[in-house]
Structure formats: C-alpha cells, structure tokens
Amino acid sequence: MDRTLHFLLLFCLQRFNGERSLSAVYHLLSGKKSAQTLQDSKWFRLEKLFGAYKDVSGYELEKAAAELMTDQCLSLVGDRSYVLTEKGEEQLKHWLPSARFLQHLNGFLYHSVDTLFWYRLSLLVQTISNLVHKCRFEPIHRHEATFEWVKRYIFSQKRTASEWAHALYNELVDLLTALSDEEAEMLTLRLTSFERIGWTNEQLAAFFNKDSLYIQLMLQHVLHYMMERLVRDAASFPILHALARDLVSPVSLTRSAQKTYEWLQSQKDIEEIARIRGLKRSTIEDHIVEIAANVPGFSIAPFVDEKTRRNVMKATKELGTKQLRRIREAVGDHVSYFEIRLILAKAGEAGES
Missing domain, CATH: 1.10.10 (Arc Repressor Mutant, subunit A)
Known part of the structure; x- marks a missing residue:
C-alpha cells in the first residue's frame, strides 16, 4: 500500500501547500462531510479524492508522512503541516503518469453511491449468468436492499434469460471499450458468474503486481466512469443506466x-x-x-x-x-x-x- 498512499499524500500536500494539516488530508480521503472539508476539496481542487479512501486511518497517514520525511520528500512547516521538497516534487512528477485512476475518479460526486452501484452491477451479472445456466446460487452480496432491487428489476423486464445475457454483455462490452485492457480486465475479474467467484482486491493486486490501494482506486475510477457515462448516454445503455439513474445527483449537497x-x-x-x-x-x-x-x-x-x-x-x-x-x-x-x-x-x- 505504501507507494499509492505516498502518492496520495504527496498529491494532497502539494495542493494544500502548507495551508492545511495532515488532519485535512485524513478528512478529505475519508470523506468527512463537514463544511471545512467540503470547501477544502473545492478550493484546493481535490474533489476527485474526496472519500476515495474511506478506511484510511490517522496512523497510516502519520506513518506515511514520517517515511516521506525520512526520504526527504517533505518538509515540516507547522503543526502537522508539510510542503513538498524539491525531491518530493520530482517524486510526485515521476509517479503522476501511473496514477491513471485520477482520470475518472470523482469522489465528491460518487463516493457515497459507488458501492451500491457495484452491488447492483455484480449481483445482476451473477444472477443472469446463473439463470442462463439454470444453476442455483448464493448471492455474492448479503445486502437485502440490493437483492430486492435486482429481483424487482429482472421481473419488471419481459426478457428471457438468454435475451438478458446477450443485451447485458453487449452493453458492458460497449461501455468498457473506452477503457484500457487492464482496467476492463480488473472489473471483469471482480465479477462473479455461474462458474467462478470474483477475485478480491488482494488477488487482483497479486495478479497485476500492484498494491491493494491502487487496485481499490482503479476500480473506483472504472465505476465512476461507468456511472458518469451511463447518466450522460442513457439511450445507449438502457439496462445498465437503470443501475445508476436513482443514485447519481448532478448536485452534491449535505x-x-x-x-x-x-x-x-x-x-x-x-x-x-x-x-x-x-x-x-x-x-x-x-x-x-x-x-x-x-x-x-x-x-x-x-x-x-x-x-x-x-x-x-x-x-x-x-x-x-x-x-x-x-x-x-x-x-x-x-x-x-x-x-x-x-x-x-x-x-x-x-x-x-
């Protein structure tokens, strides 16, 4: 996790430029909906990372900051406030091209709904796959609201299982074509079908030789791209648009x-x-x-x-x-x-x- 967390910390601290403490980074990444954190995400152009790492701990950030200080990438300028050194700026510049998750990541708009979108998508794929092959199955998510939503959605459509599968497959292929092969493969490997269980983030990290936080952010980036595209181009993706239409609001207010x-x-x-x-x-x-x-x-x-x-x-x-x-x-x-x-x-x- 170190490299990706170090990158996130350098990226945020460069934007804050010594005007906010490490606590502000913590509140930003964890998605604290306070007036100050919401304002900071806008003022310092960090909306992408708002709520992007909900499970981050203060200890992790303190440890990462200490490691970056040891590496002479940060300089302390106040009480838990830092600026990037010349070496830190060079390191951030070196890492930036590989942080592809910044392209579509939009934590400010989607951080509170991306998990529910993923629940719906993955359970719909699992359900259709098992219906086509006439298999009994245990739902991949124990989330009652999602289970009921998917059941109602399938029953509301007058399609056979094979028609569902064909239409869903075509929409997913069309939607993922705009992404890189690696990004599309990450999402596909996370999905569960009638014959295989979707991989965990840890398994994906080992397969792609990345840290688990990088995988987490890349998957969020893919989901955020999907939601944005589905809302913008609903007519092209009638099945998948239904998964997102009641989740995405053009205005994010408390x-x-x-x-x-x-x-x-x-x-x-x-x-x-x-x-x-x-x-x-x-x-x-x-x-x-x-x-x-x-x-x-x-x-x-x-x-x-x-x-x-x-x-x-x-x-x-x-x-x-x-x-x-x-x-x-x-x-x-x-x-x-x-x-x-x-x-x-x-x-x-x-x-x-």
Whole structure:
C-alpha cells in the first residue's frame, strides 16, 4: 500500500501547500462531510479524492508522512503541516503518469453511491449468468436492499434469460471499450458468474503486481466512469443506466444544506432561514458556502458586492494563499469571513485560481 498512499499524500500536500494539516488530508480521503472539508476539496481542487479512501486511518497517514520525511520528500512547516521538497516534487512528477485512476475518479460526486452501484452491477451479472445456466446460487452480496432491487428489476423486464445475457454483455462490452485492457480486465475479474467467484482486491493486486490501494482506486475510477457515462448516454445503455439513474445527483449537497437551499429558492434570507430551522446564523452561512461551491449558476450577489469580490480575488492571487486570516488582513476587517469564504467557494466552483 505504501507507494499509492505516498502518492496520495504527496498529491494532497502539494495542493494544500502548507495551508492545511495532515488532519485535512485524513478528512478529505475519508470523506468527512463537514463544511471545512467540503470547501477544502473545492478550493484546493481535490474533489476527485474526496472519500476515495474511506478506511484510511490517522496512523497510516502519520506513518506515511514520517517515511516521506525520512526520504526527504517533505518538509515540516507547522503543526502537522508539510510542503513538498524539491525531491518530493520530482517524486510526485515521476509517479503522476501511473496514477491513471485520477482520470475518472470523482469522489465528491460518487463516493457515497459507488458501492451500491457495484452491488447492483455484480449481483445482476451473477444472477443472469446463473439463470442462463439454470444453476442455483448464493448471492455474492448479503445486502437485502440490493437483492430486492435486482429481483424487482429482472421481473419488471419481459426478457428471457438468454435475451438478458446477450443485451447485458453487449452493453458492458460497449461501455468498457473506452477503457484500457487492464482496467476492463480488473472489473471483469471482480465479477462473479455461474462458474467462478470474483477475485478480491488482494488477488487482483497479486495478479497485476500492484498494491491493494491502487487496485481499490482503479476500480473506483472504472465505476465512476461507468456511472458518469451511463447518466450522460442513457439511450445507449438502457439496462445498465437503470443501475445508476436513482443514485447519481448532478448536485452534491449535505442534507441540511439541501434544506437551506430550498428555503433560499423560496426567497428567504439568512435570518429567516435560521429562525425557521432553529439553527445559528453561522450554520446557515456554512450551508450557503457549500451551495455556492456545488450548485452551478448559484449567484452570490445577494450576499457580497462585486467590488468586494474583486478585492478578495486580487488579494488571494497576490498573496498566493487561501488562508482566510491573511486575506482578511489584506482586504480589511470590514469584509467578513463569510464573504471571503463565499467568494473563494464560487471561485473554486468556476475553476478560478
């Protein structure tokens, strides 16, 4: 696991550039849905890795950071905050071409649904394979909701087992053609049929001579590619599109922020929403920052004037930082932290530097 974890750590720390601690990397990779972590993923362009390694431990990251320090790839600049050394930059540059999982990985959008998509896909393939060969079988997943979903889906379609198999096979081949042979083979070997059990990540790691974390990220990358393509091109993949259509939302908001967004659409202001929901003003402000970062077309004009926006963006660029305190010192304390966060959130959503 070391090489891939070292790469993830170098990649995140380069983006954070000493402005966030190791804890921020932990919260990002594990997918903590706090206002700060959600904002960081946008501000530092790390959405791909949000929730990408849900089981990461703080100990693993501390150990990896210590090893990279020993290798002179990192330099400590604060309390558990690091920047990459020249050697670290060279190492990251050397590893980057082999990190193919970054191409389609989109943890911010799919981290909470990719497992359920995989359950549906793998159980559907297993079920159709066994129906064609008239075999009794034990479901590969003991996930009751998925079992019921697949059963309802199969019974809702007027197809014979062979028609199912033929159509499903053709859609999978068409979908995976855009991927490399290795990526397609990884997914295929994970699938269970009437005659073989799908391989584990550890077995795939041994077969491809990679570490298990690399395999995990590559499989997520493949699943995220599949979901994105299925939603975008539903007509070409009618069977597989059904697996993803109720899982993928174009906007990723926490449940509470979604409720605030609905009240904003009803023309309620911050104070009214806070009163209606029984929440602090600061909590509603957190929600609005989250909405600005994630809802295309959401205007921040009702909350911050254009002159302030330009001044904040100018200070951010000149200082080369996203540290709120330093930006506020530059623009003046008449500008609130909420306004600065909102401007940075919208800039991140728009891809501004």
